[in-house]
Amino acid sequence: MNKLLEKHPRSKESLLDILHELQDADPRRYVSDDALRAVAEYVNVPLSEVVSTATFYSMYSRSPRGRHIVRICESPPCHLAGATNLLAVLMKQLGVKAGGTTADGAFTLETTSCLGLCAEAPAMMIDERTYGSLTPERLATVIADVRRNDAAK
Numbered sequence: 001m002n003k004l005l006e007k008h009p010r011s012k013e014s015l016l017d018i019l020h021e022l023q024d025a026d027p028r029r030y031v032s033d034d035a036l037r038a039v040a041e042y043v044n045v046p047l048s049e050v051v052s053t054a055t056f057y058s059m060y061s062r063s064p065r066g067r068h069i070v071r072i073c074e075s076p077p078c079h080l081a082g083a084t085n086l087l088a089v090l091m092k093q094l095g096v097k098a099g100g101t102t103a104d105g106a107f108t109l110e111t112t113s114c115l116g117l118c119a120e121a122p123a124m125m126i127d128e129r130t131y132g133s134l135t136p137e138r139l140a141t142v143i144a145d146v147r148r149n150d151a152a153k
Helices: 002-006 012-025 033-043 047-056 076-080 083-094 136-152
Strands: 068-073 107-112 124-126 129-131
Touching: 002 012, 002 033, 012 033, 012 047, 033 047, 068 083, 068 136, 076 083, 083 107, 083 136, 124 136
Parallel strands: 068 107
Antiparallel strands: 068 124, 124 129
């Protein structure tokens, strides 16, 4: 963790970048209590301020998540194009509710307010890759592809 911290200036302005990097470096893809304490000490701000930042922004998770983060867009265009139905399909397919992680630790299902793919609604993101113009069939294919790629590693 120290090597990661030392890549950043010791300033409050670095806080968001540091939190992102720490979360990405953690195998469970979250910001731990230990990480928050280390950041507070490194940038010399109260722990409460670091915790407030990490809990205010939806991009940070304070609880462990799966290897892959699946985000379904709930923006008005995606909602109108059927995102609610797709969320239900994903919950059934993965066996978790929104906010949950699959028993095998492969996927955490989340919702998000916008992915910027309004022209391709409904849309989702898995990790850093976006998918638009989704159908229930395409969802199944995408999830199967991710599982297959995991198995090949």
